[in-house]
Amino acid sequence: MKQLLFLIGLFCSICAFAQEQRHYEFDHKIIYTIEGQDTFEMWVQKTGQAIYVDGEILSPALQLDLNGGIIDFSKGSMILMMNVGGEQITTEANLENLAEGNIEPTEGSTSIVIDSRVDDEMILGQPTPTYKMSMMENGELVDEHIVFSFDSSFNYDFDAVFNQLYYMGTGIKSSFEFPEGLIVKVSEEDDVLIELTSLEPNQKILDFEVQLIQ
Numbered sequence: 001m002k003q004l005l006f007l008i009g010l011f012c013s014i015c016a017f018a019q020e021q022r023h024y025e026f027d028h029k030i031i032y033t034i035e036g037q038d039t040f041e042m043w044v045q046k047t048g049q050a051i052y053v054d055g056e057i058l059s060p061a062l063q064l065d066l067n068g069g070i071i072d073f074s075k076g077s078m079i080l081m082m083n084v085g086g087e088q089i090t091t092e093a094n095l096e097n098l099a100e101g102n103i104e105p106t107e108g109s110t111s112i113v114i115d116s117r118v119d120d121e122m123i124l125g126q127p128t129p130t131y132k133m134s135m136m137e138n139g140e141l142v143d144e145h146i147v148f149s150f151d152s153s154f155n156y157d158f159d160a161v162f163n164q165l166y167y168m169g170t171g172i173k174s175s176f177e178f179p180e181g182l183i184v185k186v187s188e189e190d191d192v193l194i195e196l197t198s199l200e201p202n203q204k205i206l207d208f209e210v211q212l213i214q
Contacts, residue, residue, distance in 0.1 A: 029202035048155035150181030
């Protein structure tokens with residue numbers, strides 16, 4: 001029922017706002033492995049403007065029939081390419097507005113901060129800047145063993161987008177401070193939570209009209 005209401009809401013918004021033409025060029029295809037088992041693909045850009053994810057990944061997570069989705073870091077927005085009634089409808093929503101308007105806040109706060117830079121990790125044969133980070137909840141330390149590695153040749157700034165996505169998922173306000181770059185590995189003590197296992201030049205060009213949701 002929630003998904004149906006969501007689609008109805010999007011349709012009503014689509015009727016109210018004009019279309020806008022969009023063009024995206026992605027230059028690398030990457031594959032992540034989660035906890036050494038499941039894998040998923042994304043397309044990224046050296047410029048760090050946006051990330052594209054196939055519908056096979058997004059559909060189960062959002063419980064919608066999707067062809068794909070884009071997180072646009074430059075606009076702080078999410079674009080969803082949905083199948084509705086046999087047609088594709090592409091909509092864009094500002095993440096901050098979407099979160100504030102649809103999420104019931106939960107008391108508390110979460111933050112992730114950099115403690116120190118540690119020895120570079122060798123990932124796909126390249127030394128990668130690596131940082132030890134700590135997670136705080138309501139001002140108290142809950143985990144000081146999180147290690148992130150970043151490929152700084154990609155100009156991604158994850159802070160704002162991660163804070164908004166975390167709030168959408170939990171209802172809890174967060175303050176994440178990440179170095180600039182593409183996240184290539186996340187580990188906790190001896191457990192690898194996520195790791196980049198493939199990065200190759202692979203161009204993907206998307207041209208489409210998008211319906212803006214205010």
